[in-house]
Amino acid sequence: MKGLLWFGKMLTLLFWWVVLVNLFVPLGQPFEWLIHFGALALLGLHVVELVAFNRRLRGRSHPWFDRLQILLTGIFHVVSIPRVGPAPTA
Numbered sequence: 001m002k003g004l005l006w007f008g009k010m011l012t013l014l015f016w017w018v019v020l021v022n023l024f025v026p027l028g029q030p031f032e033w034l035i036h037f038g039a040l041a042l043l044g045l046h047v048v049e050l051v052a053f054n055r056r057l058r059g060r061s062h063p064w065f066d067r068l069q070i071l072l073t074g075i076f077h078v079v080s081i082p083r084v085g086p087a088p089t090a
Contacts, residue, residue: 008076046074
């Protein structure tokens with residue numbers, strides 16, 4: 001499972017790298033606009049994930065770094081954050 005999360009994070013970072021390259025060296029049409037639209041859609045989805053899972057970041061040692069990772073890699077980082085809940089009763 002850990003390898004799959006790592007692979008997903010790397011693919012997401014590769015996509016953001018393509019978006020940055022596309023900003024400075026635009027690809028031909030229609031790919032330029034498709035990449036821009038995809039980037040906006042993915043960023044919007046990651047912001048929704050950040051708001052939805054903000055409670056999980058409480059008590060973490062570096063919550064702002066976690067927020068940055070959620071903005072970059074989304075659900076692949078959220079899944080790697082351990083859940084904090086009440087202690088199990090025996």
